[in-house]
Amino acid sequence: MGGSAPKNTTQTTEQRLPxxxxAYAQDTLDFSKEVADRPLQQYDGERIAGFTPDQLAAQQxxxxxxxxxxxxLQGLAGGAQGLAGYQPQQVAAGTLPGxxxxxxMNPYLSAVETGALAGLEQQRQTAQNSLADRAISARAFGGSRQALQAGVTDATAAQKAGELSAQLRSGAFTNAQAMAQQDLTRGLQAGMANQxxxxxxxxxxxxxxxxxxQLGQNAQQANYTDIAALEGIGGQQQQLDQANLDQNYARFxxxxxxxxxxxxxxxxxxxxTPYGGTTVSTMPQAGGMSPAMGALGGAMSGAATGAAVSGPAAPIGALIGGLLGAAGGYASTRR
Incomplete structure (x- = not known):
């Protein structure tokens, strides 16, 4: 078929924002500059709560x-060391020879002995008188028989006197020995009891x-318990003070x-905000995204790029990036 080849045509368009x-976009750019140009304002308030009076008292x-x-405890140790060298009382048993x-001895022994011997002597004399009476009756007074009987009576009386005296003195000694032994036993028992x-x-x-x-250590622990309670009260006060400081900083x-x-x-x-466009002039026609949509996409891409900034400046970085993206997209619509 015959015919002429198609001609290349161009179309120039200009995308204008309403x-x-x-005006809103321009005002936003101006506001972003104002925000970015703000001087640094540092927080001059207290950030950390100090020790409270109760905490200071607990520390003191x-x-x-x-x-x-x-x-x-060192003083008690000295006392215990003194008791470690304690020497108990020495106890020794007494002896009878000593x-x-x-x-x-009975202090009345001599008087008892004298009385007993006097009674024995009286018995001897009575016996002698009885022998004499019998001799007279038999008309043999002064004879050898009387003399023999009188001698036997005297000898018997003397023997009884010796036995009586020995018996009295032996009993007194035995009694004295027993009492001394009792005292020695009691003395030994008393010494052992004292020891x-x-x-x-x-x-x-x-x-x-x-x-x-132990009581000293318990007292120390009780004091520490009281101090810990006081420190706990101070800690609560400090937490409240810190919360107030944090709140002030949050408000800043x-x-x-x-x-x-x-x-x-x-x-x-x-x-x-959605908006349309108006064709004003011609430009080479090409497929692709609408310039207005490109401006919006540039703004969103710039905002995402700015948001990638980490740290305290992230919000400002995101805003500046969004503004730059929006500005680039908007500038492309003006070509």
Whole structure:
């Protein structure tokens, strides 16, 4: 078939934003510059809560207790060391040979002995008189028979006197010996009791020292418990103070970031507003995305790029990136 080849045609278009949107975008760019040009404002308030009076008092209480219990226990250790060298009372048993039995003899022994011998003498004389009477009756007074009987009577009386005296003195000695032995036994028992009491007293003193040491440690622990309670109260007060400081700092950040949040709101509204375009001139026609959509896509891409910035500057970086993207897309529609 005959015919002419198609000619290349060009079409030039200009994408214009609506006046109301163009004004809003320009105002947003101006506001972003104002936000970006703000000077750094550092927070001059307190950030960390200091120690409370209760905490300081608790710390001073711990300082004041340093060495007290140690010195107290050291004094008790000295007392225990003294008891370690305790020597119990020495007890020795007494003996009869070393005991004066004269003190135990009956002080009336001589009087008893004299009376007993006098009675025996009276019996002898009565016997002699009886022999004489019988001799007279038999008309043999003064004879050899009477003399023999009188001698026998005297000898018997003398023997009885000796036996009586020996018996009295032996009984007194035996009684004195028994009483001395009783005193020796009681003395030994008393000495052993005193020795046992001394040992028991030393043991009680040692137990008292141990109890005093335990009580001292208990007192120290009780003081630490009171101090810990006081420190706990101070800790609660400190937490409250820290919460107030944190709240003040949060309010400062809220006030500082408020313009940035306003800018984010404007950018979100700008990027989400649909609009059309008007053809004004010709340009080489080519397929692809609408310049207006390219401007919107550039704004969103720029915002995503700015949001990749980490750290405290991330919100500002995202806003600036979004603005730059929007500005680039909008500039492409003006070509």
């Amino acid at each position: 006046p109301w949107l163009d 209480g711990v300082r004041g207790m340093q060495g007290q219990t140690g010195n107290f 005991t004066d039995l004269g003190a135990y 046992s009491a001394g040992l028991q007293g030393a043991g009680l003193n040692l137990q008292a020292l141990g109890l005093a040491g 950040l809220e006030q500082w970031n408020y313009p940035t949040q306003q800018l984010q709101t404007r950018l979100a509204a700008l990027g989400g």
